[in-house]
Amino acid sequence: MSDRRDDLLRQAYAYALEHGLADLSLRPLAAAIGSSPRVLLFLFGSKDGLVRELLARARADQLVLLDQARGGGLAEVMEAVWSWLAAPEHRALLTLWLEGYSRSLVAPDGPWTDFARTTVEDWLKVLADAQPASDTKAAETERTLALAVLRGALLDLLATGDVERTTAAVRSIMTGYGQT
Amino acid sequence: MSDRRDDLLRQAYAYALEHGLADLSLRPLAAAIGSSPRVLLFLFGSKDGLVRELLARARADQLVLLDQARGGGLAEVMEAVWSWLAAPEHRALLTLWLEGYSRSLVAPDGPWTDFARTTVEDWLKVLADAQPASDTKAAETERTLALAVLRGALLDLLATGDVERTTAAVRSIMTGYGQT
DNA sequence: ATCGTACTGAAACAGTCGTTTCAGTGGAGG
């Protein structure tokens, strides 16, 4: 019966969104989601195993977004992705994402392995699919720039909460692309 | 005699650049720099006090860069900043910066307070000084975009190490600005 | 009824953490 396992993972995910991953600890987590450290270790093998599944879930959430954003040219995809990034209800997920990103840069081992590099590739691939001719050097530069703008604006937004200014910045660069 | 204090801070800073701030611990740090937890606490009051000074130093390092990058139009400043960001010898400092950035988003209290928001403002101010008329809405959008590109490309670079691709992306947007 | 297997509560284990207590150094000023 992995119902309980899935349920606990879902609750642990919600808890991680609220409290962050950096100082996640089994005892407080278990207490908050009505379980025990013993059970969490039994179900997930180790804390690292649990964290790995939490990160996988965070990545899965983003992949769902990226899939929904498909279709149309680069401008449409950027618009769709940005409106998702700027939505207040995704703020917690995105700070969690940034946490995993920065952590994977300083500690290449552990559950975070390759998290940063993987998400770069995930996103670039989706952007490439939105380009008519994605195999040219110019196209690669174009989508790298698009990714940089989205993420740079996200960093800004997460720190300042200024939706208007950051959205204006993202929009301003899309006008350059063809409006398919 | 604060010679010793400055010396220890300098060494602790070097240690933090190598090992990151997230799981910084007094005993290993003290052992590595030829001191003791007792002395570190005596000199800096608490671990938080030490971390605060380390972050202040990281910020100071960036302010030096930003000051050197001054002069010229937005394109020149971007070029100067990017060449600094892309330099391999600054990789450690920048991952440390990102670590502090993400940490300050999830734990608003503690030594990290406002670290993210502060650095956004630091950078935007320098970019504003590079604009001929910085008080218009269009100028604000323009420099927000410039900041986003620099930081987004930096995120990409830190994860992939692909200097060529990220540099091309940054350069591609500068061509739009006037080459003062 | 008996076995086996999946699960779980309570407690302990060994370790690390930041910080404090206590007992000293060493050297400058009176």
Add this chain to the structure above:
DNA sequence: CCTCCACTGAAACGACTGTTTCAGTACGAT
């Protein structure tokens, strides 16, 4: 010489960490 004071080594404190040990409980199959 004595005192004061900035400084430091050693050890302990209490709290917390992930994980393990042990002793069960519940339940389905034989």
